[in-house]
Amino acid sequence: MSESDPIIKVENMTARYGDRLVLDSLTFNVERGEIFVILGGSGCGKSTLLKHMIGLYPPASGDIKIGGSSVVNSHGAERDEVIRRFGVMYQSGALFGSMNLLENVCLPLEEFTDLKEDARELIARMKLSLVGLADYTHHMPAEISGGMMKRAAIARAMALEPQILFLDEPSAGLDPITADELDELIIDLSRTLNITFVIVTHELPSIYKIADRVIMLDAKTKKIIADGKPAELRDTSDNPWVRNFFNRKGQAAGTDE
Structure with a gap:
């Protein structure tokens, strides 16, 4: 193509x-x-x-x-x-409430790659940094604003380099x-x-x-x-x-x- x-x-x-x-x-x-x-x-x-x-x-x-x-x-x-x-960000953000932001972004990497944990976390931190959430990796979804939830959802959607x-x-x-x-x-x-x-x-x-x-x-x-x-x-x-x-x-x- x-x-x-x-x-x-x-x-x-x-x-x-x-x-x-x-x-x-x-x-x-x-x-x-x-x-x-x-x-x-x-x-x-x-x-x-x-x-x-x-x-x-x-x-x-x-x-x-x-x-x-x-x-x-x-x-x-x-x-x-x-x-x-491709990656998808749903209207609500659809973050898992029982996982912090780092864990949410790591999830696609756990499901679809063979990367080791430290590599997955490095990529997830990079994605969160790209959306301005580098300082919120260990926050739970309930602890952040609606706008930050949308940003975290975009970071997760970018995890696999779509x-x-x-x-x-x-x-x-x-x-x-x-x-x-x-x-x-x-x-x-x-x-x-x-x-x-x-x-x-x-x-x-x-x-x-x-x-x-x-x-x-x-x-x-x-x-x-x-x-x-x-x-x-x-x-x-x-x-x-x-x-x-x-x-x-x-x-x-x-x-x-």
């Missing part, structure tokens, strides 16, 4: 929950090193798309390729190799200052480590600040109704729903299911 090829390809992907159609024949690419944002109004399927992209759910039809390999059609060792190309990080509503529940600091961290990691980010969010300040490109999903048509840079879509889109979203008018300000 060439370095100039998209790192993610979603090809004619359709998602259903039983008989209910959620996403209809989506096709789009994510370029290497891009901060790519998935957005849309309430019930449009943002989180559903993310869950399909990381392999939690199989699509009803279509394919999802990461680094040229199918998430949908790979099995066994090949699928494990595909899955290791090419891609998927973030689900990273700014949810954070005050504006903390959310802005998290945005700065995402930009810094993208630029310094050339990590590709795929982010689900509806927070306009974050979208304008971090997004290289966005796609907008529509709950009515079940399709992508916009693809481009946020400011350009705000100013030039011929779709009034898209313009309303970026100007926060009507139902477009809603959140996902």
Whole structure:
């Protein structure tokens, strides 16, 4: 696979929950090193798309390729190799409350590598340092703030040196200052480590600040109704729903299911 090829390809992907159609024949690419944002109004399927992209759910039809390999059609060792190309930060952070931050970040290294304990801890400390938590390695999740929990979750998602990080509503529940600091961290990691980010969010300040490109999903048509840079879509889109979203008018300000 060439370095100039998209790192993610979603090809004619359709998602259903039983008989209910959620996403209809989506096709789009994510370029290497891009901060790519998935957005849309309430019930449009943002989180559903993310869950399909990381392999939690199989699509009803279509394919999802990461680094040229199918998430949908790979099995066994090949699928494990595909899955290791990305890390995931869930909305709540999903840290294990009975483990301190160092142990949380070490967990993927224990599960998926043969590294010795001192090597695992060294890597975990490096990841925590990258997100500004070098002094909090032995703190428990209950002892830190919500913003710090998100940072620790990003550190854990980076433990296996992934090419891609998927973030689900990273700014949810954070005050504006903390959310802005998290945005700065995402930009810094993208630029310094050339990590590709795929982010689900509806927070306009974050979208304008971090997004290289966005796609907008529509709950009515079940399709992508916009693809481009946020400011350009705000100013030039011929779709009034898209313009309303970026100007926060009507139902477009809603959140996902």
